[in-house]
Amino acid sequence: MKAVYNLMAIELRRPSETRYDALVDDLREAILTGRYRPGERLVQDELAEAFGVSRIPLREALRRLEGEGLVLISPNRGAIVRPLGPKDVVDLYDVRLALESLALRRAAERYADLREPTARRHADARRAIESGSLGALIHLDRDFHAEMAAASDNAHLIAALGGHWSQIMRVMHAFLKVGTYTPAVWADHEAIADAVAHGDGDLAVGLLTAHLTNARDAILTQLRTKGEKL
Amino acid sequence: MKAVYNLMAIELRRPSETRYDALVDDLREAILTGRYRPGERLVQDELAEAFGVSRIPLREALRRLEGEGLVLISPNRGAIVRPLGPKDVVDLYDVRLALESLALRRAAERYADLREPTARRHADARRAIESGSLGALIHLDRDFHAEMAAASDNAHLIAALGGHWSQIMRVMHAFLKVGTYTPAVWADHEAIADAVAHGDGDLAVGLLTAHLTNARDAILTQLRTKGEKL
DNA sequence: CGGTTCTTGATTGTATACAATAGTTCGTCG
DNA sequence: CGACGAACTATTGTATACAATCAAGAACCG
Numbered sequence: 341m342k343a344v345y346n347l348m349a350i351e352l353r354r355p356s357e358t359r360y361d362a363l364v365d366d367l368r369e370a371i372l373t374g375r376y377r378p379g380e381r382l383v384q385d386e387l388a389e390a391f392g393v394s395r396i397p398l399r400e401a402l403r404r405l406e407g408e409g410l411v412l413i414s415p416n417r418g419a420i421v422r423p424l425g426p427k428d429v430v431d432l433y434d435v436r437l438a439l440e441s442l443a444l445r446r447a448a449e450r451y452a453d454l455r456e457p458t459a460r461r462h463a464d465a466r467r468a469i470e471s472g473s474l475g476a477l478i479h480l481d482r483d484f485h486a487e488m489a490a491a492s493d494n495a496h497l498i499a500a501l502g503g504h505w506s507q508i509m510r511v512m513h514a515f516l517k518v519g520t521y522t523p524a525v526w527a528d529h530e531a532i533a534d535a536v537a538h539g540d541g542d543l544a545v546g547l548l549t550a551h552l553t554n555a556r557d558a559i560l561t562q563l564r565t566k567g568e569k570l
Numbered sequence: 571m572k573a574v575y576n577l578m579a580i581e582l583r584r585p586s587e588t589r590y591d592a593l594v595d596d597l598r599e600a601i602l603t604g605r606y607r608p609g610e611r612l613v614q615d616e617l618a619e620a621f622g623v624s625r626i627p628l629r630e631a632l633r634r635l636e637g638e639g640l641v642l643i644s645p646n647r648g649a650i651v652r653p654l655g656p657k658d659v660v661d662l663y664d665v666r667l668a669l670e671s672l673a674l675r676r677a678a679e680r681y682a683d684l685r686e687p688t689a690r691r692h693a694d695a696r697r698a699i700e701s702g703s704l705g706a707l708i709h710l711d712r713d714f715h716a717e718m719a720a721a722s723d724n725a726h727l728i729a730a731l732g733g734h735w736s737q738i739m740r741v742m743h744a745f746l747k748v749g750t751y752t753p754a755v756w757a758d759h760e761a762i763a764d765a766v767a768h769g770d771g772d773l774a775v776g777l778l779t780a781h782l783t784n785a786r787d788a789i790l791t792q793l794r795t796k797g798e799k800l
Numbered sequence: 801c802g803g804t805t806c807t808t809g810a811t812t813g814t815a816t817a818c819a820a821t822a823g824t825t826c827g828t829c830g
Numbered sequence: 831c832g833a834c835g836a837a838c839t840a841t842t843g844t845a846t847a848c849a850a851t852c853a854a855g856a857a858c859c860g
Contacts, residue, residue, distance in 0.1 A: 356851085358645045358813065360633075384842070394815045395842090396626065403590075403630045407637030409729060415588045416821050416842055431724040434672060442668040494661040496737070499639060500730055507726070586821085588843065614812070624845045625812090646812055646851050806857075813850070820843070830833080 359393045363401035366391060371410050371421055372509045373475065374517070378423035378569055382411060408506045424510065424570035426563055432507050433556040439501050440485065440552075441545045443492040444532070448541035452491035458484060458533040462526045469523060474516045478509055484529050488536070511559060514570045519562045525551065589623045593631035596621060601640050601651055602739045603705065604747070608653035608799055612641060638736045654740065654800035656793055662737050663786040669731050670715065670782075671775045673722040674762065678771035682721035688714060688763040692756040699753060704746045708739055714759050718766070741789060744800045749792040755781065 367387070370376055382402065384395045391398065402419050405411045413419045447454075461480050468476040482505050489501045528551040535544035562568065597617070600606055612632065614625045621628065632649050635641045643649045677684075691710050698706040712735050719731045758781040765774035792798065 356645050360813085361645065383840090385840095396629075396814050399626075399843090400630055400633045403633045404637055407634055407733075409726070415586050415591065417823095418842065428726070431726045434676075434724060435669070435726050435730055438668045438672040439665070442664060446664075494664060496639070496658070496661045496665050496734070500665055500734070503637075504726070504730070590843080613810090615810095626844050629813090647853095648812065802860090804857105804859080806855105808855085809853095811850105811852080813848105815846105815848080817846080818844085821841085823838105823840080825838075826836090828833105828835080830831105 359397040360400050363391060363393060363397055364404050367401050367405060368408070368410065368506060371405070372506065372513055374513055376421050378421050380421050382419040382421065384418070405506075408503050410506055410510070424507070426560060428507075428570070429511055429556060429559055429563070432504065432511065433552055436501075436504055436508060437549060437552050439497060439504065440488065440548055443489045443494070443497055443501065444536060444544040444548055445541040446494060446497075447488055447491035448536045448539050448544055450491065450493065451537060451539045452488075453533075453537040454484075454487055454491060455530070455533045455537055457487060458529055462530060465526050466523070469521060474513070474521070477521060478512050478516070481512070481525070482509060488532070491536070511570060514568055515559045515562055518566045518568050519558060522558075525555070589627040590630050593621060593623060593627055594634050597631050597635060598638070598640065598736060601635070602736065602743055604743055606651050608651050610651050612649040612651065614648070635736075638733050640736055640740070654737070656790060658737075658800070659741055659786060659789055659793070662734065662741065663782055666731075666734055666738060667779060667782050669727060669734065670718065670778055673719045673724070673727055673731065674766060674774040674778055675771040676724060676727075677718055677721035678766045678769050678774055680721065680723065681767060681769045682718075683763075683767040684714075684717055684721060685760070685763045685767055687717060688759055692760060695756050696753070699751060704743075704751070707751060708742050708746070711742070711755065712739060718762070721766070741800060744798055745789045745792055748796045748798050749788065752788075755785070 376382060384398055384402075388395045388398045402411060402413060406413050406419070410422055411419045412422050461484055465477060465480050468474075468480065486502070486505070489498045492498065528547060532544050532547045532551070535541075535547060563570075606612060614628055614632075618625045618628045632641060632643060636643050636649070640652055641649045642652050691714055695707060695710050698704075698710060716732070716735065719728045722728065758777060762774050762777045762781070765771075765777060793800075
């Protein structure tokens, strides 16, 4: 059970970042990408050795991810990756629509102009699709929505959406393993950015509603037909 | 620095509850009620001794509360109680309205009938007002909204609202120290419960919007005139 | 004196060690 | 042969101990 610490990896991060900070990011990413499967037990000793740390910062990271809803922890029983079903997808997208609608309205009131970075990401996304790097694609997608949230200038909204995107990204990763990514989403993004820049909150929300409904339904049909686990 | 552990307090809780679980609740309550002031440093050794535990479960509890937005933690610097200003009140109520509106619509779709427990709480609230137990009053208020959230049958929405209520309760506690509690809120609650029971989501949301706007404005004016810290 | 480096004390970060719990296996008895 | 229960094992929960970091003040130099 003695761990051979990965000395190199530790010092590649900026100095004042603690093991906890790095662990939260790494563990989250591992769960999002499906390296740890839904329902799988997360045994502390194993994880600690895998990440080259002791159980102390690891436990703190698990508590954090519990707060984000990525893992479930029961006393004296340990942590598992939270399993998600079709109802979770529906529920998540409901909450997401409510929060992001608010974000768009506030961003539109301030005439936030995100057209330039959105176009840039659109180009990046094309390249990511060609090279087949799904992970990068999802991060670009999230970045767009995160930037919209930031434009709302509401710290509590940003925090709430940040937590929810962990879950959304899990769903997306699972979907992209079996489904196909339609570049149309980036046209949607640009239309939304346009509406916000012109201060038209109603239009932006309408576009977002269609955008999310399409995405959700595509995911749900894939889930039903291929029966992929989340 | 040696702690004389409060042996009695430990076993008064249900057996399989860990020190972490108890700490989260106790620490949250202490922050909500203002026992630890906004901006105040939360030194781990001091807290550990005060609560009769070691720093390990304490640190985990702090991570949890960080996730709820009650404390801010910076690496190697420690935790402080997150200070809230007038803008936070506006932002919080914005997010709250978005989330609770969704909850009411879903609850109304299901014709959830919460009129009986709401009336019961109304009576309890009268007694709480007479006996001047503000803390109990706030908990009753939260319970109403929590039950509405639960009636939405959306686990992710419930979780999101649960986290937010920590913050809302902080604002309410601070407000009630200087402001007055108007029993009219319970008439609002009953009207909302009625609308939901009749399946009228639009009406329920309209009532909620007025309810929250009134509450928010009352808090804001109190803050501005008396300049109370949150 | 004003600014800069060094030292020190307080505090956080993390590893190790041990205690407590729950799940499991195996034996016993009906 | 199955139900019950007692050891055993794997794993979590928590305390202690020590290392790393930061903030503040002292010493130093211009």
